[in-house]
Amino acid sequence: MKTLGVLGGMGPAATLAFLARVQALTPASGDEDHVRVVMDMNPQVPNRHSQPEAAGRILGEMAARLRDAGAEVLAMPCNTAHAHAGAIRAAGVPFIDMVAETAKAAAAGGAARIGVLATPGGEALYAEALAAEGVEMVRLSDADRARFMSVVFGVKAGDVGPEQRAAMRELAAALIAAGAQGIIGGCTEVPLLLDAGDVAVPLTDSTEVLARVCVAACLQVDLLPQGEKD
Structure with a gap:
């Protein structure tokens, strides 16, 4: 099982909803079957619309900290901030493109x-x-x-x-x-x-798509979309 690193806080409620989907989509029979998650919940990331350069710099720093905390897969439940995917990938950890x-x-x-x-x-x-x-x-x-x-x-x-x-x-x-x-x-x-x-x-x-791909990547399994399991 791989450890998931989450660049969160953009916004906080959306990040929590994403984590809830990760938990719900994980095929688990006990605590130890769930994905280990390290997260930087950072609502202070500069505005992705008006301060793109500052946002990219902070997101790159967050990715590096998550890597150092043991993250083996990175994800970010914010679509707009994916404009800075390059800064995140610079940390050298696989980044799931939402x-x-x-x-x-x-x-x-x-x-x-x-x-x-x-x-x-x-x-x-x-x-x-x-x-x-x-x-x-x-x-x-x-x-x-x-x-x-x-x-x-x-x-x-x-x-x-x-x-x-x-x-x-x-x-x-x-x-x-x-x-x-x-x-x-x-x-x-x-x-x-x-x-x-x-x-x-x-x-x-x-959010659902990202959660599903994260679970599949961390558990290294194929996870069918809802409705294709029957």
Whole structure:
């Protein structure tokens, strides 16, 4: 079993939700069967949008500390911060690319056009990752993107109430109306508000995908997606 190192805190609630998925997805009959995790829960990582250079430097330092603490696989439950994957990989530890893995999982469903609920930085990463899978990305309008960011910052402030949930459903519906045949929750705050039953097309949750890949990598086993186990 490999030790998982988590670059967390972006944001804290999303990181805790990710760890809960790692625990739930691990085939275990006792404590000792679960993945060992070392984590740096650092909500003070500089803003990934307005201070990218500082964010990259801090993320690289976090990765190096996790390596020194015994991490053998690294993961980061924040899509936008994957713009700094190079700084993290510089620590010399295998880093699971959340964006690439999520794009691959979403494309496996056969959709030709996939909508992405993500920050502007996350959208740019997903556009590239989906293009590599031969899939066209459907983007939010400028007005809806501004609304999405407002909802995300509301979640970071602790608001996961019914109005926030309704707003996220409406944003997903807007992508479907624009031609999306699938939706990616490309921000780790999205699954705190949106479930598969809330949308009329397949929903790929980046947090779920990352957790599943982490468990498989650390246990060195194949872990089938939910619904393919029967």
